[in-house]
Amino acid sequence: MKCRENGISRILLTRIPMFKEVVIISFACQHCGWENNEIQSAGRIQDEGIKIQLRIQNKKDISRQLVKTDAATVIIPELGFEIPAKSQQGEVTTIEGLLQRATEGLRQDQPVRKIMDPDVHDKIKVVITELEMCQSGGRLFTLELDDPSGNSFIENICAPKKDPQMTVMSYKRSAEQDILLGLRADDDTGRDQTEVAAGPITQDEVLSFPTNCPECGSPCETRMKLVDIPHFKQVVIMALTCDRCGCKSNEVKSGGGVSEFGQRVTLKMTSKEDLSRDVLKSETAVVLIPELDVEVYCCSMGGKFTTLEGLLHDIKQELKKTAPFSFGDSARKDFVLQMKQFLQKLDKVISGEHLVEVVIDDPAGNSYVQNPYAPDADPHMVLEQYERNYEQNEELGMNDMKTEGYRQGSEND
Incomplete structure (x- = not known):
């Protein structure tokens, strides 16, 4: 693509450990030395889109590994900079590599802009300078990765613990995003084809x-x-x-x-029999095991009706899935050891050898843990109700919900 000489593209179907199937395409020109690599998803499009927000605070964060599909949009709010979907190919890289590729793309046509449109040239030059500072770790910034396909990923260097610098949210795709991903026809009215009879x-x-x-x-x-x-x-x-x-x-x-109040259920395991308790975890609930310093996001596992043992098994599988760079050849040795030790502790909890406290925090109040003493109170379980904060109401769509006088607008029209 640079010197126009012939070369060879190598294509490999592989699987990122505990993540997804991907097709990696690599090209290296023996004539001019130009290299290019891209990634295409070989798995299915997820049921929901995903939005990842990472606060870059030091040089170590720049080296985080990243999976970006061609459907993902990358935004750096502090710079007003955006890499639109489909403008770049999918790739497996680092945050530094992503910024470097964006910088090279902006620098490519600068000589022409300097002659044709000096004002645009000067503005882009400022953006290039800012991106170079971000690459070197000389500037703090926020990286937002929005992928409607749900197949992008940023490495969690604190795995299996929650990364305090990273926020992960899932969302329902719009009709326009479904059309972009090829899930709907352009003339689709948006009606769900699996709709059951009213x-x-x-x-x-x-x-x-x-x-x-x-x-x-x-x-x-x-x-x-x-x-x-x-x-x-x-x-x-x-x-x-x-x-x-x-x-x-x-x-x-x-x-x-959605219930009027959020609910937090805290169960203190006292025997192996607690593993057989029925558990209902809604799609809005967060599961915490404080002793192991584990927090599983509400968007990770969806809603489940299982036992406590089954829920712990699902947590184990989900942690492997959401920390793909903690395994395999690309993983750092300290991460591999840390994850191995953690999984051993979790296995002891699943087998009943080690008893811990399990917390299910559900802002919607729709989660449940079986009480074998019902209708009396369970001495080993605490139920707490609380007022939701603004962020929790925002995630549940409650802030924009109008429950009174909602017909007035249509009647005036």
């Missing part, structure tokens, strides 16, 4: 609708049922089984909406 759902009724397997993509069927949990509330359980690859999954949705 009308109330009874507890004895099992509804089903066609869908695709999340693992192999084969057509299969999702079943949905309304369940009444004693001493709690109604929930909707959605289960999928693929006859082709054997994939099984279940997801839980609240049947009663």
Whole structure:
């Protein structure tokens, strides 16, 4: 692409450990020395998009590894700088490499701009200087990675602990984003093709609708049922089984909406029998194990109806999935040792050898842990209700919700 001589592109289908399948394409020119590499996702598009915000505070943060798909948008708010989706190919690189590639792209046409449009040339020169300072670690900044496909990733150097500098949020894609990813036709009205018949759902009724397997993509069927949990509330359980690859999954949705208050459930394990307690974790809940310094984001595992043992198993798998650079050849030795020691501790908790305190914090108040003493209080479990803060209401979409006088605007129109 630089000297126009012939070269060879090498293509490799591989899997980033505990992450996703990808196609890596690499090219190196033996004539001029120009190199290029890109990455394309070989896995499925995730059910939700993902937005990652990382505060860069030192030189060590610049060397974090990063997976960026071609559908992702990169923003540096402090500079007013944005790399739009589709403007760059997907790649596996570091934050420093991402900034370097952006700088080279801006510098490429500067000689022409200097002659044709000196004002634009001078403005871009300032941006290039700022980006070079960010690369060298001489400037603090915030990196935002917004990927509707949900397949981008930034290394967590504190894994398996929560990274205090990084915020990860998932969100529902808009119709425009679905069209961009090829999930909808351009003339799609936005109506869900899996929409079930309107009308109330009874507890004895099992509804089903066609869908695709999340693992192999084969057509299969999702079943949905309304369940009444004693001493709690109604929930909707959605289960999928693929006859082709054997994939099984279940997801839980609240049947009663968002509660007036958030709820924090703290269970102090006192025996191995606590592992068999039923647990309902909603898609808005955060799971914490303070003794192991573990926090699993609400967007990581979705809603689940399982046992405490099953929830801990899922946490183990999710931590492996969300910390792909803590394994494999690219992982640093101290990270590998740290993760190995942590997984050994977690295995002891799962087997009942080590008893810990488990906290499920749900701002929507839709999570539940079985109380074997019901209707009496459980002496080993604490239920706390609390007022949600502004950020929690924002994530739940409560701040912009209008519950009174919402018809006035349409009537005036």
